[in-house]
Structure formats: C-alpha cells, structure tokens
Amino acid sequence: MTFDQYYLLGRSGLRVSRLALGTMNFGTAGFHAPYGKTTDEARPIFRRYVEAGGNFLDTADFYTAGHSEELLGQFMAEAGNRDRMVVTTKFTNSVDPGDPNAGGNGRKHLIRALEASLRRLRTDYVDLFLLHTWDRITPVEEVLRTFDDLVTAGKIRYAGLSDVPAWYASHAQTLADANSLTPMVSLQLPYSLIERGIETEHVPAAQQLGLGVTAWSPLGGGFLSGKYRNSGDTVTGQGRLAEDGDAWTQQQWQLLKTLETAAGRLGVPMARVAINWVATQPGIASAIVGASSAEQLGSTLAALDFELPAEIRAELDRVSATPPVGVYRMFTPEYQSWLVSTGAKVGDKPAGYAPAVRNWPDGQ
Numbered sequence: 001m002t003f004d005q006y007y008l009l010g011r012s013g014l015r016v017s018r019l020a021l022g023t024m025n026f027g028t029a030g031f032h033a034p035y036g037k038t039t040d041e042a043r044p045i046f047r048r049y050v051e052a053g054g055n056f057l058d059t060a061d062f063y064t065a066g067h068s069e070e071l072l073g074q075f076m077a078e079a080g081n082r083d084r085m086v087v088t089t090k091f092t093n094s095v096d097p098g099d100p101n102a103g104g105n106g107r108k109h110l111i112r113a114l115e116a117s118l119r120r121l122r123t124d125y126v127d128l129f130l131l132h133t134w135d136r137i138t139p140v141e142e143v144l145r146t147f148d149d150l151v152t153a154g155k156i157r158y159a160g161l162s163d164v165p166a167w168y169a170s171h172a173q174t175l176a177d178a179n180s181l182t183p184m185v186s187l188q189l190p191y192s193l194i195e196r197g198i199e200t201e202h203v204p205a206a207q208q209l210g211l212g213v214t215a216w217s218p219l220g221g222g223f224l225s226g227k228y229r230n231s232g233d234t235v236t237g238q239g240r241l242a243e244d245g246d247a248w249t250q251q252q253w254q255l256l257k258t259l260e261t262a263a264g265r266l267g268v269p270m271a272r273v274a275i276n277w278v279a280t281q282p283g284i285a286s287a288i289v290g291a292s293s294a295e296q297l298g299s300t301l302a303a304l305d306f307e308l309p310a311e312i313r314a315e316l317d318r319v320s321a322t323p324p325v326g327v328y329r330m331f332t333p334e335y336q337s338w339l340v341s342t343g344a345k346v347g348d349k350p351a352g353y354a355p356a357v358r359n360w361p362d363g364q
Contacts, residue, residue, distance in 0.1 A: 003053035010160075010186055011185060016055065021049045057085055089130070091129070091132055095116070105142075111146065148181045191284070
C-alpha cells in the first residue's frame with residue numbers, strides 16, 4: 001500500500017496520512033521496555049512507513065523513557081526528511097517522581113517537557129504537541145495560554161489533547177475560540193470495535209468543534225488481531241492478552257467471530273478489517289498503528305486498500321454496539337419515536353399554537 005491521499009486534521013490546514021505510525025515500542029528503556037524494539041529493529045519499521053508515503057508520526061516523552069523520541073530523531077536525521085514528517089509528541093507524565101513539578105499539565109512542566117522532547121527529536125519545532133492526559137488539577141486557561149505562547153515562539157505548529165473528558169475538550173476549544181488563542185486541532189483517544197465509548201460524547205464534540213480524532217489502539221490492544229481464541233475456560237494465542245482471559249465478555253468473543261467471518265468473506269486478515277472500520281468511521285481523522293516488524297507494518301498499511309461493504313459494516317456495528325446508558329437513552333431513535341410530530345416545520349407556528357403532547361409509554 002502507498003499513501004497517495006492526505007487529509008486535513010480537524011479545523012486546520014495540516015495534511016496527514018490516514019494511518020499514523022505509533023512508536024510506543026521504539027526503544028528499550030522505561031515502562032514499555034519489555035515490548036520495545038532496539039534501534040536496528042525499529043529502523044526498518046520507520047523506513048517502511050516512510051517508503052509507503054506515510055507522514056504522520058506519533059510518540060510521547062513517556063514512551064520508553066524518551067528513547068522513542070531519540071530514535072525518531074535519529075531516523076529522521078538519517079533519512080533527511082524531518083520537514084516532510086508531521087511529528088506528534090505528548091507531555092503530562094512525570095519524568096522525575098521526586099519533583100512535584102516534573103509532571104502534570106502546568107506551565108512549568110509543559111515548557112520543560114517540550115524543550116526536552118525537542119532535544120531528543122533533534123528538531124527545533126514539533127508539528128503537533130498534545131496534552132497527554134488530563135491531570136485534574138491545572139486550570140485549562142493555563143494550558144491554553146502556554147500552548148499559544150509556544151506557537152508564537154515557533155516551537156510548536158499545532159496543539160491538541162489526548163485522553164481527556166469530552167467536557168474538558170469542549171471547554172478548552174470554546175475558550176480558545178472566544179479568546180483568539182491557538183485552537184486545538186486534534187483529540188487522541190482509544191477507539192476500536194471493542195471500545196466504542198467515545199461515540200457518546202467525544203466524537204460529536206470533536207465534529208462540532210473542529211477536532212480531528214486520532215484513534216489509538218484500533219486493534220483493542222491486540223484482541224482484534226486474530227491471534228486469540230476462546231477455548232472453553234481458557235484463552236489461546238501467542239501474546240500478553242492470553243493471560244487476561246477473564247477480561248473479555250461473551251459479546252466481545254462473539255464480535256471476534258463476526259470479525260473473522262467478515263475477514264474470510266473479504267479475503268484479508270482480521271486486523272485489516274478492524275483497522276479499516278476505525279479509520280473510516282465518522283469523525284476519525286487517522287488511526288494510529290504500531291508494528292513489531294516492517295513486514296507486519298506492510299500488512300497493516302494495506303488496511304485501506306479495500307472498502308468495507310455496507311452489509312459487513314452494519315453487522316460489525318450491530319455486534320459491537322454499546323447500549324446507551326442513563327440520559328443518553330433519551331437521544332436514541334427509539335426514544336425519539338415516542339414524541340408526537342405535528343408535521344409542521346420548525347418555526348411554522350400557526351395561530352393558537354400549542355406544544356405537541358408527548359405520547360409517553362404507560363407509567364411514564
């Protein structure tokens with residue numbers, strides 16, 4: 001697969017590949033070290049993505065304790081393609097547990113984190129800088145002002161958010177718009193056939209406010225890759241998820257069977273179907289994909305080489321659906337059908353107009 005089309009990220013002029021390269025496993029240090037790749041193992045993955053025309057890289061200062069950023073900086077220097085790449089990195093996680101200001105989203109840490117990332121990435125600017133996680137402490141105004149200052153200084157081109165409540169993202173974007181500050185252009189969130197929770201609030205908010213959603217873990221942590229099976233009381237397959245058999249519901253195992261059937265009909269691996277579904281969902285700007293080898297990445301990049309037939313998408317939607325809870329039940333078509341329509345257009349109020357009477361079910 002070769003990328004020959006690029007898409008605008010949110011309400012911006014930034015053009016990105018529909019599949020981004022996730023580099024959380026680049027490097028062999030820190031928290032992610034057990035799954036990390038050495039320099040010689042990571043380099044072919046990077047090169048395969050670039051050779052395919054990909055331009056959207058995703059990392060964070062927390063990934064392999066900064067080693068991921070270091071390797072990306074090295075690989076871009078070797079290839080001489082820094083200006084062609086759209087580099088995304090993130091801040092929030094503590095880099096020094098003994099220092100209370102070495103983590104979180106405050107101005108002091110935000111600026112220090114960016115300066116450290118720039119050194120590791122061997123660049124003087126980051127294309128997209130994301131708040132990695134809501135810290136529940138720092139005023140959103142402080143984050144926005146700091147982002148704005150960094151854009152003015154030329155150290156970041158665009159700003160965005162990752163793993164925050166929908167109300168926080170909406171509040172941030174509204175304040176940015178109202179005060180002529182740098183707007184957010186991206187919202188990075190987990191999204192897959194087994195994790196559709198963001199459809200309730202986050203995706204509609206992003207669509208309304210001009211935020212391009214970039215989806216991480218489109219394979220549900222590997223569950224949708226096709227290498228796991230439910231054998232009675234145990235889970236079979238090679239990988240870390242085989243140890244978490246009790247974590248999966250019967251609905252999710254049924255989804256896996258449906259996904260396998262769909263992949264068989266299309267003649268492609270299950271992982272490609274799962275990634276295709278994510279990348280082509282409403283509001284999704286890009287799906288972030290990782291790989292353990294260049295060969296695996298090559299297979300993954302073919303996920304957009306086909307179109308999901310409407311009937312297959314509908315079946316995947318059905319078996320993966322998450323029933324609405326609480327107040328969200330009120331916004332479903334079934335609930336709305338309880339309302340009596342007068343047939344008049346909005347605003348067409350005849351003389352003596354009275355609101356339509358709701359035809360509530362018995363007991364309501």
